[in-house]
């Protein structure tokens with residue numbers, strides 16, 4: 238991999254304060270190669286969302302820089318797609334139109350290609366029968382799926398996902414985890430993904446960053462792909478090595494609760 242791909246997304250000496258509250262204190266450094274699936278795992282309130290928002294351009298670092306392909310990240314743009322906990326859909330657009338909205342910048346796609354892509358992602362998230370519905374008429378979990386479909390359809394190179402599957406039932410969640418991992422590896426997406434679910438973290442991640450309580454500090458940086466390979470499927474999920482790894486990581490995560 239050449240240098241530009243190796244240091245594709247870089248947190249360089251980043252700190253963050255909100256008034257008197259220090260969220261990221263010890264300068265935060267992390268180098269993410271292009272195409273890596275990185276999961277942030279850590280106690281509630283330690284600053285994971287804040288780090289993601291800074292990558293997305295929704296917040297600014299107090300000191301230090303976040304660089305994407307060598308340049309400081311600026312305001313949100315189409316290179317970075319976000320699915321956050323407080324997802325939003327446009328109430329005046331139908332579900333299908335909401336998904337298509339994510340592609341408004343895509344000049345490389347004809348209107349017909351956009352329509353078929355929107356339909357594809359609508360089906361993928363299991364909302365085939367709700368394309369013409371308005372967001373106010375569907376459940377919160379379904380609106381979350383609309384947000385996921387819109388972000389995937391947009392085709393951004395970097396996906397910033399903050400507990401995107403939190404409100405989904407177990408079966409839908411598993412299906413979307415498999416699809417997300419497939420899309421990510423086929424299309425070389427770089428993903429930052431926040432979850433509190435250790436199993437989800439191991440299943441999806443190439444690499445897991447484990448944080449301490451606030452102020453956020455990295456206490457472990459786990460190369461999951463080195464141990465489990467990059468092929469993720471349901472057999473792996475039931476395997477002994479998966480369960481062993483899950484137990485190890487749970488131990489590390491539990492230790493963060495006593496670290497301050």
Ligand SMILES: Nc1ncnc2c1ncn2[C@@H]1O[C@H](COP(=O)(O)OP(=O)(O)OP(=O)(O)O)[C@@H](O)[C@H]1O
Nearest residue numbers: 255258260279280281282283284285286287288451
């Ligand atoms: N705009 C803001 N102004 C003031 N404080 C903020 C702001 N945004 C976040 N914080 C505070 O920063 C801290 C870190 O919040 P953040 O949402 O990044 O944590 P988190 O690790 O993502 O938590 P969770 O896992 O519960 O989502 C919290 O104490 C939060 O209240």
